[in-house]
Amino acid sequence: MEVIPFLILLLVFLSALIYLFFVFFRWLYWKGYQKVAIVIPSIIIAYITYSIYTAFYPDDDFFFQDFKTVTLKDVPKSAKIIAKDASYPDHHGKYISVSLMKLSKHDYKKLLDQLTNDKNFSRGKMQFHSEEFVNVMGEDFDLKEIKFQFNKNNSRSGESYIAFLNDEQSVICFFYNG
Numbered sequence: 606m607e608v609i610p611f612l613i614l615l616l617v618f619l620s621a622l623i624y625l626f627f628v629f630f631r632w633l634y635w636k637g638y639q640k641v642a643i644v645i646p647s648i649i650i651a652y653i654t655y656s657i658y659t660a661f662y663p664d665d666d667f668f669f670q671d672f673k674t675v676t677l678k679d680v681p682k683s684a685k686i687i688a689k690d691a692s693y694p695d696h697h698g699k700y701i702s703v704s705l706m707k708l709s710k711h712d713y714k715k716l717l718d719q720l721t722n723d724k725n726f727s728r729g730k731m732q733f734h735s736e737e738f739v740n741v742m743g744e745d746f747d748l749k750e751i752k753f754q755f756n757k758n759n760s761r762s763g764e765s766y767i768a769f770l771n772d773e774q775s776v777i778c779f780f781y782n783g
Contacts, residue, residue, distance in 0.1 A: 663691055668704040671780040675757065675765040677725060681712035687775070690737040699783045703737040706776045713774050717753060720767065726755040729766075738779065751777075 626646070634642035668689050669680045684706050691702035708716065720726045739746075750770050757765040764781035 661693060663689075663702075665689070667691070668702060668706075668778070671702045672704070672706070672778045675767055675778050675780050676716070676720065677723070677757075678716065678719060681708050681716065683709035683712045688741040690740040692735075692737055694782075699781075701735050701737045701782075702778075702780045703735065703741045704778045705741050706778060707774050708776060710773055713769065713776065716776070717769055720755050721753075726757055728754065729756040730754055735779075735781075738777075742777065 626649075630642045630646055665686050668686055668691075669684070672680050672684075687705045687707050689702070689704040692700045694700040751768045752771045752773075753769040755767050764779070764783065766777075766779040768777040768779070769775075770777070
């Protein structure tokens, strides 16, 4: 299927749909249901706007889910996301997400001990940096600030890294769904 005819067809369909909504709500308005004719389109527009916004700027739950995918552990209750960034998925669904989380010292040590003793993980180094990593950590981030790094062995879901920083509270979670 060629892209141009598909896009034209999609545009015609969406235009017709918007026109039908407009005609219906205009009819409701003139029938005396002014509040309904204003509230329902407002709710629809707000929902669409929120959906588009969260597609480009995912909420914390998205990054907590990636944390679970990377570590195979539940997110500690003390976890707070300090910085986050994710690429928009390409047409194959591939994306990169990076988050900087702050944990309590107890949760930091507990997670570090769990990953150290977990055969699914090996001590290693991040294989590559990404624009998302730079956006989260900054261009002047020194890799010497990383105390321990783990990558998931036999990761079928993509590249997975978790790094523990020297402050013994901060964790970088890197996930490439590729």
